[in-house]
Amino acid sequence: MIHFGKISEQEFLADYWQKKPLLIKQAIPNFISPVAPDELAGLSLEEEFESRLITGSTIDNQWSLTNGPFSEDTFSKLPEQDWTLLVQGVDRFVDEIYDLIKHFDFIPRWRFDDVMISYAAKGGSVGPHFDYYDVFLLQGSGRRRWHISSKHCELDNYLDDVPLRIMNTFEAEHVWDVEPGDVLYVPPKVAHHGVSLDDECTTLSFGYRAYSKQELFESIDQQSSDRNQYYQDPIWENQNTPALIPSSAINQAQKILNINTEEFACFVTQLDTLDVQLLQYFEVDEFDKNAHYQLHPSCKIAYLLEGETLKVFINGEQFDTQAFETQTMVQFCNNRTINADQYPELTIHLFKKNLVVIID
Numbered sequence: 001m002i003h004f005g006k007i008s009e010q011e012f013l014a015d016y017w018q019k020k021p022l023l024i025k026q027a028i029p030n031f032i033s034p035v036a037p038d039e040l041a042g043l044s045l046e047e048e049f050e051s052r053l054i055t056g057s058t059i060d061n062q063w064s065l066t067n068g069p070f071s072e073d074t075f076s077k078l079p080e081q082d083w084t085l086l087v088q089g090v091d092r093f094v095d096e097i098y099d100l101i102k103h104f105d106f107i108p109r110w111r112f113d114d115v116m117i118s119y120a121a122k123g124g125s126v127g128p129h130f131d132y133y134d135v136f137l138l139q140g141s142g143r144r145r146w147h148i149s150s151k152h153c154e155l156d157n158y159l160d161d162v163p164l165r166i167m168n169t170f171e172a173e174h175v176w177d178v179e180p181g182d183v184l185y186v187p188p189k190v191a192h193h194g195v196s197l198d199d200e201c202t203t204l205s206f207g208y209r210a211y212s213k214q215e216l217f218e219s220i221d222q223q224s225s226d227r228n229q230y231y232q233d234p235i236w237e238n239q240n241t242p243a244l245i246p247s248s249a250i251n252q253a254q255k256i257l258n259i260n261t262e263e264f265a266c267f268v269t270q271l272d273t274l275d276v277q278l279l280q281y282f283e284v285d286e287f288d289k290n291a292h293y294q295l296h297p298s299c300k301i302a303y304l305l306e307g308e309t310l311k312v313f314i315n316g317e318q319f320d321t322q323a324f325e326t327q328t329m330v331q332f333c334n335n336r337t338i339n340a341d342q343y344p345e346l347t348i349h350l351f352k353k354n355l356v357v358i359i360d
Contacts (some may be wrong), residue, residue: 002027002103002183009106013236017107018134018187021148023176027183028103033140033202034096037119040202041075043087044068050088050274054126054164057082058193063127065163084124084196091115091297092278095360097204098297104136104206105242108249109336110268110302111233116205120144120196127166128193132230134208137184137192142200146184147172147193167191188230211268213256219267229256243333245302261304262311262318269300270316279315284354288340293347293356295336303333314355323349 004012004024016022035043044051051068055078066074091098097115104112113133117140118126130153137146152169159166170191177197178184186192188210194203213229234248245265253264271279275298282296295301304311310326312319312333321329324346332338332346337359340347350356 002106003029012185013106016185016187017236018233020150020187021174021190021192022185023146023174023178024183024185026181028138028181031138031140031181033117033180033204034100035090035094035117035140035202037141037200037202040085040087040090040117040119041070043090043093044070044085045072048093048278049090052086053078053083054086054124055079055083056127057123057125058127058170061127061159061162061166063162063164063166078121081121081123081199084118084120084126086116086118086126088116089114089274090117092275093297100138100204101206105240107134107208107236107242108244108246108302109242110245110300111208113207113209116207118203118205120194120201120203122196122199122201124196124201125194127164128170128191129165129167130189130191131165132188132210132212134188134210134233135186136206137178137186137194138204138206139178139180139182139184140202140204141180142202143197144178144194144201144203145197146174146176146178147195148174148176148184148186149191150189151191153189153191216253216256216259216264216267219263219270231256241330241334243302243330243336245304261306262313265302265304265311265313266316266318269302269313271298271300275299279354282354282357284351285358287348287351288358289344291340292359293338293340293351294359295332295350296355296357299355301333301336303330305330 043049047069053066056063091114149172151171157168159168211231232252234252250261250264253259278298299315301314310321310329312321312329328343338347
């Protein structure tokens with residue numbers, strides 16, 4: 001769990017989440033990244049991972065972007081400094097990274113997207129930019145200097161003829177140095193520019209993507225005249241139920257379009273193409289009646305409580321819960337784990353649908 005220091009978890013949710021950035025020193029004390037820089041480079045050689053190499057700096061704004069997978073020869077030809085390696089979706093494949101998501105379960109898990117890990121040589125960065133994500137930037141090793149700004153975060157403020165979305169005008173309002181265990185929270189439409197201060201810099205990015213009105217309309221085959229409006233989280237109250245979709249979140253969605261609860265729940269648990277492929281091709285061992293299982297890392301799960309009625313949604317579809325106890329289903333949704341010996345019927349049902357994997 002995150003150590004917020006002088007503020008409480010609820011103060012963070014009320015005063016900072018989707019509002020303003022916050023540096024949390026030693027949010028995870030004594031943290032060391034489970035993935036070392038050379039291991040990250042190894043992952044970027046594999047086709048399963050989406051990876052990118054970025055070289056350049058704001059000194060001359062000469063930037064280059066290369067997409068993976070890479071070869072070992074790629075890294076031997078890199079300059080000594082001013083380059084960054086980015087690998088997306090590491091949580092889908094590395095259990096130790098997947099387990100770190102639990103630190104942030106005060107935010108509903110159905111809002112979570114993925115964990116990206118970056119390694120940067122000294123001076124390496126991806127340039128000043130903003131996006132529509134909430135992101136927790138956990139420093140894994142080495143040191144990085146973050147420049148933060150809420151100014152000039154407009155779509156027309158990007159450099160031309162550059163293969164990256166890098167801001168043309170950037171004025172830092174905060175400059176913060178981070179070390180392993182520090183977490184920087186950056187809300188949507190707040191610009192951030194991180195520069196490595198040494199050759200040991202790895203950063204783990206826990207991203208929570210905001211949904212555009214256009215995406216919501218397309219999901220339910222409707223049309224919208226205002227497609228640049230974004231879903232905004234309510235002030236989160238539920239701290240120990242990361243799979244619950246509370247009524248406050250439904251109300252927020254209904255503010256930007258007329259959508260019913262089931263449609264919204266299906267939408268927020270939809271998988272992207274890569275995750276669908278991962279579920280289609282992962283190999284399943286024989287069922288072990290004594291094993292402990294967890295929801296597959298690529299799966300998305302959420303539930304609705306409407307009075308005494310429970311509705312569960314997995315990967316964009318409603319899950320039939322009639323044969324199972326409500327408390328058992330809620331516990332599985334929030335913990336994402338289940339003991340086959342204790343709950344054999346539900347575990348077998350999930351196993352047959354390729355939704356769970358054995359915990360080693």
